[in-house]
Amino acid sequence: MVRCLIIGDAHIPRRAKSVPDEILNKLNELTDPKPFDYTFFTGDLITAFDFIDFLSLKTNNDVFTVIGNMDYYGGNRSAPLYQSLDIKLADSDKLTIGMTHGHQIEPRGDHSQLEYLAINEKSYNILISGHTHKEEIFLTQKGILLLNPGSVTGAWSFIASGIPSFILLQIDEDTKNIEITLFQLEKSSKKFDELKSYFRFENNVIHYRY
Numbered sequence: 014m015v016r017c018l019i020i021g022d023a024h025i026p027r028r029a030k031s032v033p034d035e036i037l038n039k040l041n042e043l044t045d046p047k048p049f050d051y052t053f054f055t056g057d058l059i060t061a062f063d064f065i066d067f068l069s070l071k072t073n074n075d076v077f078t079v080i081g082n083m084d085y086y087g088g089n090r091s092a093p094l095y096q097s098l099d100i101k102l103a104d105s106d107k108l109t110i111g112m113t114h115g116h117q118i119e120p121r122g123d124h125s126q127l128e129y130l131a132i133n134e135k136s137y138n139i140l141i142s143g144h145t146h147k148e149e150i151f152l153t154q155k156g157i158l159l160l161n162p163g164s165v166t167g168a169w170s171f172i173a174s175g176i177p178s179f180i181l182l183q184i185d186e187d188t189k190n191i192e193i194t195l196f197q198l199e200k201s202s203k204k205f206d207e208l209k210s211y212f213r214f215e216n217n218v219i220h221y222r223y
Contacts, residue, residue, distance in 0.1 A: 015100055016047070017110070018072070019180040021055025021143045022164035023064060024083065029166035032064050033177050035198050036165055039205060043181065044071045051098060055143030055162060056081025056114035058089045064165075081143065082116035097137065102186050108214050110182075111137030115144035115161075121172065122161065128153040138219060139182075146173035148180070150193055150210050156218030160193070167200070176200075189214040190222060 018040070025031060043049075052072045056079045058065065069076050080092040097111045111131060118126045122145040131137040132155060139158045147170075148163030163178035164170075177198040184191050191212040196205050211222040 015050050015184045015186065017182040017184070018043075018049045018052040018068070019055070019141055019160055019162045019182055020052065020068070020165050021114075021162055022057045022081070022146050022168055022170075023059065023061040023166055024057050024164065024168035025059055025061040025064070025166065027059055027083065027087075028168040029164075032061070032165055033167075033198060035203055035205070036177055036179070037067070039196060039198075040068075040071055040179075048073045050074055052076040053096070053110070053112050053141050054078045055112065055141060056089075056092065057083045057143065057168075058092075059083055059087035062088070077112060079112055079114050081114040095135065097135070100184055100186065102184075102189050102214070106189065106214075108138045108184065108189075109136060110139045110141065111135050112141040115142035118142070118144070121145050122147065122149070124151060124153060124159060127159050128155060128157050131157045131159075138214065138217070144170070146170040146175075148174060148176065148178040148195055148197065150180070150195060150208075152212065152219060152221060156220065158191070158212060158219045162195075163197075167198070184214075191219065 077096040131140040146164040149161040167177040
């Protein structure tokens with residue numbers, strides 16, 4: 014089982030002062046005793062370098078970051094525009110996860126453009142993006158899984174949900190089943206809503222499992 018944390022859009026210190034303690038506690042809980050295998054950070058880190066250090070401690074392998082539009086004015090200018098990871102599956106199969114912040118997509122978060130990017134420009138099966146601050150799990154008609162973890166701080170944007178959130182992606186290499194859990198922090202109760210989605214990877218296409 015490959016466990017990936019998908020998180021981002023911290024916007025510290027411009028639109029948020031810090032990552033909520035409840036998020037940090039939940040990440041501690043999810044990595045006790047086993048850290049994430051990989052972490053994908055969708056950009057607009059700005060100056061939250063301590064949070065990246067924290068994520069590195071919670072991740073066995075790579076912490077992938079991409080540059081967000083606000084990072085050009087902050088301290089994360091060296092991050093690339095795209096990142097990708099190949100997951101080896103049974104029967105010599107391969108699933109490719111790609112990530113970009115998404116500020117090149119207009120209107121922001123447009124599914125058709127993200128699907129086109131994944132298929133025609135990059136050959137991704139799963140495309141992670143941010144920028145909207147609106148958490149989303151969407152399977153396109155051509156079998157591309159679009160994941161947006163929203164903003165870890167619930168930072169403002171034009172179409173933001175305002176909910177601090179992140180995604181846990183789990184891939185079973187043998188069965189090729191994919192389980193996704195979206196964590197959303199209720200600000201009033203300080204408790205998490207957990208929304209699960211189930212998929213399967215087959216013939217280089219992702220399908221709903223239920």
